[in-house]
Amino acid sequence: MSETLFVAFSTQKGGAGKTTLTVLMASYLHFVKGHNVAVIDCDFPQFSIKDMRERDLRNIERNPYLKKIAFEQFKKLKKRAYPILASRPEEAIDTAKRLLSAETPPDIIFFDLPGTINNVGVIQTIATMDYIFCPIAADRVVMESSLKFASILNDTLISTGKSNIKGLYLLWNMVDGREKTNLYSIYEAIAGELGLEIMKTFLPDSKRFRKEGSEDEEKSSFRSTVLPPDRILAKGSNIDKLAEEMLTLLKR
Incomplete structure (x- = not known):
């Protein structure tokens, strides 16, 4: 068996989508691709993903439509929802050891880290x-912050061999439209000069990424910690392509 991988969507700019991406990829890889994952929520003190799990469970309990979907999913997959543990950032690795000591450790542990x-x-x-x-997003403030963050990691941790990091990749998120403008090319050139690699997959700017289940509506959810992204809503979102590219990079 391959050893457990520690993976994080991380940036120091708030609103870049790292928490949403963590949930989407964790749910897609766990429920759709068959990998066993876990999430450690280090977003102290609000613990966004832990709170999302509580909302998801509450909505399923009160919404017959979502309850039916959850029952059919469990009947088909025979697989429970992945564990979500809350932790202070500096205690995250000790928290991960609890998961590693399980009879069947996760294939991947996602960490939702502070910026x-x-x-x-x-x-x-x-x-x-x-x-x-x-x-990253094609916004000057976001790009300057993200490039600075990635450069610091690359120069002080990765290039010096003072970390366990095997790969650092930038990911275009919230892309406006399917055509990339010259602005994207300019930023990609700058990233290249800094020795930073940008993934081929990009994610469009879409309200679906913020769509959760509710207590009363008979509508499927896209972002959920207990259900995979709805297939119809997932079309054109590129999360399937992102998952495949990530698994290739992770060698899984």
Whole structure:
């Protein structure tokens, strides 16, 4: 069996989509691709993903439509929802050891890390990751912040061999339309000069990425910690392509 990989969508710019991407990829790889995953929510003190799990369970309990979907899924897959553990960033690796000591450790543990790298404990946790995916958007403020963040990791941790990081990849998120403008080419050139690699897959700017289940509507959810992304909503989202590219990079 392959050893458990530590993976994080990480950036120091809020609103870049790292928490949403963590949930989408964790759910897609767990429920659709058959990998066993776990999530450690380090977004202290709000713990966004842990709160999302509680909302998901509450909505399924109160919504007959979602309850039926969840029952049919469990009947088909015979697979429970992946575990989500809350942890302070500096204690995340100790929290992960609890998962690694299980009879069947996860194939992949996703870490939802805070953006700041001014904390020694956070830096030590980041340095323990196997792979880091940094969401970027064609916005000057977001790009400057993300490129600075990725460059610091690359120059101080990866290039120096002072970390466990095997790969750092930038990911275009919230792309406006299917055609990339010259702005994207300019930013990609800058990233290349900094020695940073950008993934081939990009994710479109779409409201579906914020669509969760509800207590009363008979509508499927796209972002959920207990259900895979709805197939109809997933069309054109590129999350299937992102998952395949990620698995290739992770050698899984």
